Amino acid sequence: MQVSKKIxxxxxxxxxxxxxxxxxxxxxxxxxxxxxxxxxIAQEAGLPKSNIxxxxxxxxxxxxxxxxxxxxxxxxxxxxxxxxxEPNEALRKYIEAKMELSIQRPDASRVxxxxxxxxxxxxxxxxxxxxxxxxxxxxxxxxAWQKRGELxxxxxxxxxxxxxxxxxxxxxxxxxxKLVLGDQHLGSCEYSRAVKSVTQIIxxxxxxx
Amino acid sequence: MQVSKKIxxxxxxxxxxxxxxxxxxxxxxxxxxxxxxxxxIAQEAGLPKSNIxxxxxxxxxxxxxxxxxxxxxxxxxxxxxxxxxEPNEALRKYIEAKMELSIQRPDASRVxxxxxxxxxxxxxxxxxxxxxxxxxxxxxxxxAWQKRGELxxxxxxxxxxxxxxxxxxxxxxxxxxKLVLGDQHLGSCEYSRAVKSVTQIIxxxxxxx
DNA sequence: GTCTATAAGTTGATAGAC
DNA sequence: GTCTATCAACTTATAGAC
Numbered sequence: 001m002q003v004s005k006k007i008x009x010x011x012x013x014x015x016x017x018x019x020x021x022x023x024x025x026x027x028x029x030x031x032x033x034x035x036x037x038x039x040x041i042a043q044e045a046g047l048p049k050s051n052i053x054x055x056x057x058x059x060x061x062x063x064x065x066x067x068x069x070x071x072x073x074x075x076x077x078x079x080x081x082x083x084x085x086e087p088n089e090a091l092r093k094y095i096e097a098k099m100e101l102s103i104q105r106p107d108a109s110r111v112x113x114x115x116x117x118x119x120x121x122x123x124x125x126x127x128x129x130x131x132x133x134x135x136x137x138x139x140x141x142x143x144a145w146q147k148r149g150e151l152x153x154x155x156x157x158x159x160x161x162x163x164x165x166x167x168x169x170x171x172x173x174x175x176x177x178k179l180v181l182g183d184q185h186l187g188s189c190e191y192s193r194a195v196k197s198v199t200q201i202i203x204x205x206x207x208x209x
Numbered sequence: 210m211q212v213s214k215k216i217x218x219x220x221x222x223x224x225x226x227x228x229x230x231x232x233x234x235x236x237x238x239x240x241x242x243x244x245x246x247x248x249x250i251a252q253e254a255g256l257p258k259s260n261i262x263x264x265x266x267x268x269x270x271x272x273x274x275x276x277x278x279x280x281x282x283x284x285x286x287x288x289x290x291x292x293x294x295e296p297n298e299a300l301r302k303y304i305e306a307k308m309e310l311s312i313q314r315p316d317a318s319r320v321x322x323x324x325x326x327x328x329x330x331x332x333x334x335x336x337x338x339x340x341x342x343x344x345x346x347x348x349x350x351x352x353a354w355q356k357r358g359e360l361x362x363x364x365x366x367x368x369x370x371x372x373x374x375x376x377x378x379x380x381x382x383x384x385x386x387k388l389v390l391g392d393q394h395l396g397s398c399e400y401s402r403a404v405k406s407v408t409q410i411i412x413x414x415x416x417x418x
Numbered sequence: 419g420t421c422t423a424t425a426a427g428t429t430g431a432t433a434g435a436c
Numbered sequence: 437g438t439c440t441a442t443c444a445a446c447t448t449a450t451a452g453a454c
Contacts, residue, residue, distance in 0.1 A: 012419095030327050035244030038448065048421055053449065110326050116385045117319050118239050127388040135389050152413065158406035161386055162375045169374035176325045177370055179336040180344050197367035204361065205414025221437095247430065257439055262431065 013055070017065075020045050020052055024066050029107035032114040033063050033122075067115065067122050070108040077101055083141045087150050091206065092199055095163060099195045102171035109171035135160055152206050159206065166198050222264070226274075229254050229261055233275050238316035241323035242272050242331075276324065276331050279317040286310055292350045296359050300415065301408055304372060308404045311380035318380035344369055361415050368415065375407050 009017075023045035027036045038059055042049040056062035078097050081090045102109055115123055135157060142156035170177065170191075178186060186194075218226075232254035236245045247268055251258040265271035287306050290299045311318055324332055344366060351365035379386065379400075387395060395403075 032241050032244045032323070035241050035327075037446090039446090050421065050449090051419090054419075054421095057449095059448065113326060113381070114241070114323070116382050117322060118244075120384045120388070124384070124388065127385050128391075131385075132389050132391060152409070154409055155402050155406045157390060158403055159410070160389075161378055161382075161403075162407065162410050165374040165378035165382075166371045169370055172322070173325050173370075173374075175329045175333070176336050176340075179329070179333065180341050180369075181366060182337075182341060193364050194367055194370075197364045198371065200361070200363055201368070201371050201414035202410065203414075204416075204418065205410035205412075207413075209413065246428085248428085258430090259432085259439065260437090263437075263439095266431095268430065 016047075016051075017055055020047065020055055020062070021066055021069055024062055025070075025107045025111060028063060028066060028114070029110035032118060033060075034118075064122055066111065070111060071123070071126065073105070073108065074101065081138055081141060083144050087145045088203060088207070091163075091203060095167060095199050095202060096195065098163065098167035099170065099198060102167055103191055106171035106174055109168050113168065113172045149208050152208050154206060163202060166202065170194055225256075225260075226264055229256065229264055229271070230275055230278055233271055234279075234316045234320060237272060237275060237323070238319035241327060242269075243327075273331055275320065279314075279320060280332070280335065282314070282317065283310065290347055290350060292353050296354045297412060297416070300372075300412060304376060304408050304411060305404065307372065307376035308379065308407060311376055312400055315380035315383055318377050322377065322381045358417050361417050363415065372411060375411065379403055 020041070024036075024041050026044055027041045030036075036059075038049050038052060041062075042052050045052065052062065056065060078101075079093060081094055112123070115121075116127075120127055138160070139156035142151060142159065145151035146153055174186070178184065181190065183190060229250070233245075233250050235253055236250045239245075245268075247258050247261060250271075251261050254261065261271065265274060287310075288302060290303055321332070324330075325336075329336055347369070348365035351360060351368065354360035355362055383395070387393065390399065392399060
């Protein structure tokens with residue numbers, strides 16, 4: 001997926017586009033691409049349906065723009081992991097950043113979850129190229145840590161799958177978590193307990209033995 | 210959600226229903242309830258569309274039957290966890306059983322993932338009652354283990370959220386995992402590495418310190 | 419830029435022949 | 437029980453008035 005240059009757009013265009021993208025995120029997050037209806041997105045945005053097609057030409061184009069928007073936000077929010085840093089501190093920061101994203105913008109996580117479950121027709125290229133490279137590179141860092149005895153001997157790629165899973169579950173499966181906990185709304189208290197539990201399990205699970 | 214009694218059904222009815230449910234599982238797993246089309250399920254089953262409506266009356270009823278079918282299969286496959294058993298062994302068995310389900314019937318896991326992301330309109334009752342009770346009861350077992358110093362001091366409920374997340378990710382996000390690993394099809398070798406990594410991280414993450 | 423009207427196609431569901 | 441034909445409603449998208 002390419003990063004588009006947003007050229008020649010007036011302030012009002014950008015503002016309306018953002019409004020529509022925001023509504024689209026809520027709807028696509030719940031029903032996926034083919035399950036979502038433009039009518040519903042229009043209602044959510046408080047605009048007539050044709051207005052949405054005026055700004056985004058087609059449902060698919062709106063969806064692609066949303067995926068791009070989410071991706072850019074994620075890439076800017078997630079810091080890197082460097083070999084020179086201490087594994088425990090680097091991983092803690094990475095996990096906390098991922099948890100923050102899940103909690104602050106859960107619908108974005110859900111849009112991606114739906115997209116991947118549907119076979120990643122739009123973000124597949126990004127996963128196979130940029131994300132794969134990122135993980136491959138960080139796997140080398142993990143191996144360096146492991147050689148120095150600073151990290152448990154676990155397959156590095158699967159470490160990332162585990163971290164993504166436990167952090168994103170608080171966004172994607174929020175409904176289930178709320179129902180099982182019996183809470184109507186996960187308060188900040190429960191969220192900090194979640195962050196604590198996740199970092200505790202993963203960091204201790206990865207510490208050398 | 211109630212468990213239905215399947216009474217008064219001929220062998221051929223049961224067989225055809227199973228055929229349709231099988232096709233429905235593949236389609237609903239990919240597109241969720243509102244994103245799936247009866248036409249596609251019919252094609253997948255190799256039957257005319259009206260045949261599906263003859264056996265299941267409506268799209269929603271077919272979906273509810275599928276959810277029930279999956280739930281019964283899961284409940285029968287997952288063994289219980291007893292306080293008297295050793296935590297490490299009990300958790301290992303539970304994790305391995307969950308991984309086995311993710312690997313053997315990934316579409317079932319995806320149907321549930323989509324359902325929960327969509328706000329669990331059908332299985333919400335089950336989550337709030339049966340599943341909540343199950344987790345609450347097992348949280349007591351965890352607390353007993355923790356008092357005996359056999360388990361790390363982690364919030365029991367969140368332990369289950371973590372285990373569900375890391376095991377189900379191999380079904381729900383299989384597309385992403387394949388693309389990041391660069392494998393077209395996850396061989397049994399990669400799967401055993403996945404099982405090993407998951408049990409290693411979780412079990413060590415939960416061992417007392 | 420915005421909105422109404424409507425085209426062109428697809429959807430879930432039903433009626434009725436066999 | 438099975439299948440074809442078809443309906444009414446709904447879908448995305450466009451045309452054109454303002």
